[in-house]
Amino acid sequence: MSILVGKDTRVLVQGITGQAGAFHTEKMLEYGTQVVAGVTPGKAGEKVHGVPVYNSVREAVAASGANTAISFVPAKFAYQAALDVIEAKLPLLVIITEGLPTLDMVRIKKRLGSTRLIGPNCPGLISPGAAKVGIMPGYIHTPGPVAVLSRSGTLTYDAVFQLTEAGLGESTCIGIGGDPVIGSTFTDLLPLLEEDPQTEAIVLIGEIGGTAEEEAAALIKAAIRKPVFAFVAGRMAPKEKRMGHAGAIIAGGKGTAMEKMAALRAAGATVVESPAGIGATVAQALSTRRR
Amino acid sequence: MKLHEYQAKQLLAAAGVPIQRGRSAKTPEEAAQAYETVKREAGGGAGFACNIKAQLHAGGRGKAGGIQVAASAVEAAERSKALLGKRLVTKQTGPDGLPVSAVLVDERLSGGIELYLAVTIDRSKAMPAFLASRSGGVDIEEVAAKDADAIVRVPVDIDRGLDTAGEDQLLNALGLTGPAAEAGRRILRSLWTAFLATDASLIELNPLVLAPDGRVLPLDAKMTVDDNALFRHPDLAALRDESQEHPLELQAGRIGISYVGLDGTIGCLVNGAGLAMATNDIIKLCGGTPANFLDVGGGANVEQVTQAFQIILADARVKAVLVNIFGGIMRCDWIAQGLLNATQQLQVKVPIVVRLQGTNVEEGRRLLKDAHRLNLISCDELEDAARKVVELARS
Numbered sequence: 001m002s003i004l005v006g007k008d009t010r011v012l013v014q015g016i017t018g019q020a021g022a023f024h025t026e027k028m029l030e031y032g033t034q035v036v037a038g039v040t041p042g043k044a045g046e047k048v049h050g051v052p053v054y055n056s057v058r059e060a061v062a063a064s065g066a067n068t069a070i071s072f073v074p075a076k077f078a079y080q081a082a083l084d085v086i087e088a089k090l091p092l093l094v095i096i097t098e099g100l101p102t103l104d105m106v107r108i109k110k111r112l113g114s115t116r117l118i119g120p121n122c123p124g125l126i127s128p129g130a131a132k133v134g135i136m137p138g139y140i141h142t143p144g145p146v147a148v149l150s151r152s153g154t155l156t157y158d159a160v161f162q163l164t165e166a167g168l169g170e171s172t173c174i175g176i177g178g179d180p181v182i183g184s185t186f187t188d189l190l191p192l193l194e195e196d197p198q199t200e201a202i203v204l205i206g207e208i209g210g211t212a213e214e215e216a217a218a219l220i221k222a223a224i225r226k227p228v229f230a231f232v233a234g235r236m237a238p239k240e241k242r243m244g245h246a247g248a249i250i251a252g253g254k255g256t257a258m259e260k261m262a263a264l265r266a267a268g269a270t271v272v273e274s275p276a277g278i279g280a281t282v283a284q285a286l287s288t289r290r291r
Numbered sequence: 292m293k294l295h296e297y298q299a300k301q302l303l304a305a306a307g308v309p310i311q312r313g314r315s316a317k318t319p320e321e322a323a324q325a326y327e328t329v330k331r332e333a334g335g336g337a338g339f340a341c342n343i344k345a346q347l348h349a350g351g352r353g354k355a356g357g358i359q360v361a362a363s364a365v366e367a368a369e370r371s372k373a374l375l376g377k378r379l380v381t382k383q384t385g386p387d388g389l390p391v392s393a394v395l396v397d398e399r400l401s402g403g404i405e406l407y408l409a410v411t412i413d414r415s416k417a418m419p420a421f422l423a424s425r426s427g428g429v430d431i432e433e434v435a436a437k438d439a440d441a442i443v444r445v446p447v448d449i450d451r452g453l454d455t456a457g458e459d460q461l462l463n464a465l466g467l468t469g470p471a472a473e474a475g476r477r478i479l480r481s482l483w484t485a486f487l488a489t490d491a492s493l494i495e496l497n498p499l500v501l502a503p504d505g506r507v508l509p510l511d512a513k514m515t516v517d518d519n520a521l522f523r524h525p526d527l528a529a530l531r532d533e534s535q536e537h538p539l540e541l542q543a544g545r546i547g548i549s550y551v552g553l554d555g556t557i558g559c560l561v562n563g564a565g566l567a568m569a570t571n572d573i574i575k576l577c578g579g580t581p582a583n584f585l586d587v588g589g590g591a592n593v594e595q596v597t598q599a600f601q602i603i604l605a606d607a608r609v610k611a612v613l614v615n616i617f618g619g620i621m622r623c624d625w626i627a628q629g630l631l632n633a634t635q636q637l638q639v640k641v642p643i644v645v646r647l648q649g650t651n652v653e654e655g656r657r658l659l660k661d662a663h664r665l666n667l668i669s670c671d672e673l674e675d676a677a678r679k680v681v682e683l684a685r686s
Contacts, residue, residue, distance in 0.1 A: 106449045137650055154563030235571075240383075275573055275673065
């Protein structure tokens with residue numbers, strides 16, 4: 001039944017009165033997500049698209065029973081905002097904001113406790129037909145058997161669109177973020193998808209930099225039986241250059257797309273060569289399996 | 292953000308790391324004065340030798356003639372004159388090289404054992420980590436490739452820092468014993484202080500030298516600080532040397548666009564870094580060569596699209612442009628209008644293949660079709676668009 005977000009998700013929006021917070025609160029509500037509270041210090045009593053605003057996470061949770069937080073708080077203040085959610089022991093925090101200092105992320109990750117973090121610098125996650133906790137366009141998704149885990153934003157949308165057009169649908173799509181240190185990596189989330197009854201196949205969208213794909217490959221080989229289809233962006237990237245995302249950099253010769261593709265292939269994942277071929281490859285493979 | 296060696300050494304010295312006596316210089320006259328100062332501080336006599344080291348944001352300068360020796364103030368001025376203001380081409384700079392904006396005049400230290408010491412972020416563990424090796428003064432990537440065990444990695448708790456056991460492990464990896472080990476221990480602590488205080492992504496001492504007189508100090512220092520943290524380090528932000536950056540990348544950065552120059556003929560304009568990388572990839576797969584990576588970001592209004600085009604077309608090698616936009620919040624009809632306005636305003640002559648997908652895509656495509664622009668070609672599928680633009684770039 002998808003993972004992490006669904007019909008029981010009750011969302012609290014941090015930074016709800018800001019431009020991005022307000023806009024996406026409306027979009028999430030339109031999608032059918034239960035957005036039950038917002039937090040902007042000093043703005044308690046206001047309403048944003050009908051959602052009540054509180055001064056603090058603690059007050060918001062007490063009043064609304066929120067169990068998930070999505071943060072649009074600007075990078076400079078994001079660390080404290082995250083700590084507020086962790087202190088309130090919410091099980092899930094999604095940080096959309098780009099630009100968090102890496103050492104702040106190191107500190108946040110250390111202090112997570114029982115809170116799972118998705119992001120930062122990500123579009124969030126969506127279980128089509130159930131809940132959207134993020135900024136992705138809802139209409140390109142449809143409920144179905146394919147999960148998507150991605151370090152990207154618009155590339156994820158493109159892949160999802162291909163899957164939907166191919167007659168497949170998605171169980172849960174998670175943008176894990178483009179930063180060098182993130183709350184949940186591929187290896188954190190793959191086991192959840194392996195256990196999820198709705199998910200029959202997994203699409204993994206990686207990119208240059210770091211070792212997330214190599215680590216995912218090791219886990220896929222050892223413990224993931226569902227078919228994995230992977231695309232890794234950045235074959236054309238020069239070394240030592242940051243390609244947009246803070247984490248997309250080939251450093252010290254490591255983290256190239258070719259290495260990642262080789263590791264995933266060796267682990268038994270199907271590596272899709274062209275970004276335009278993701279939907280077709282998955283559709284073909286799944287229809288073959290079903291026969 | 293990269294820092295120059297002389298800036299890194301100043302920051303490290305402030306944190307307690309011993310460094311060679313030295314002064315930076317931006318003109319030959321300053322270099323001559325720097326020589327005299329360093330000579331005086333070192334108590335040197337006639338013929339006292341100093342290094343004249345080119346300062347640029349790339350390694351490999353030694354083999355490229357970027358490190359000279361001066362044994363007098365006159366020589367210091369002459370050697371500096373030959374380096375300053377010129378572009379130095381090293382193995383790491385690419386064929387265009389980088390301009391030498393300053394030189395570091397520092398005391399020569401010869402002999403000694405060359406070691407390697409660095410602090411960086413271990414992304415996999417989401418923790419800082421120290422790296423240490425007895426193979427200093429060489430390319431650490433090559434060391435890692437030949438023998439992974441030659442480099443010892445010690446992760447560090449962000450709050451507690453290195454404990455004694457961690458320090459001992461690193462000192463052992465460096466082969467330091469006795470007084471040298473104590474000197475090394477102080478350096479480890481200072482390095483950690485500097486790393487936290489500057490929100491560094493990397494501090495690399497290569498080589499860290501155990502000198503014949505027992506001193507332990509870095510002969511070179513490479514430092515990169517986290518761009519995302521610069522808002523809380525205005526003093527570090529002020530150290531930025533824009534001369535070391537590609538002018539188009541600089542221009543793009545100023546308006547919130549990510550741009551990286553490549554060496555092909557097909558310009559790219561995309562929204563989203565992953566999609567932009569994937570667009571470069573598919574061009575290559577279809578037999579073409581991308582001229583740039585460009586992420587116009589989530590905003591993508593007419594202003595930004597126009598500026599993005601200006602930047603792409605500033606590269607004279609561009610023969611055709613591929614625009615790949617997946618409209619999420621951003622509507623395709625707004626993008627289409629932005630494209631029409633921008634290309635009109637700039638009188639763009641090269642062919643532009645446009646692939647739009649997402650919100651209001653039909654309206655967007657219709658706008659483009661109705662504009663009847665000869666050099667604006669719409670393609671619905673990314674692969675078709677890539678093939679088309681590759682063909683156009685060839686003709």
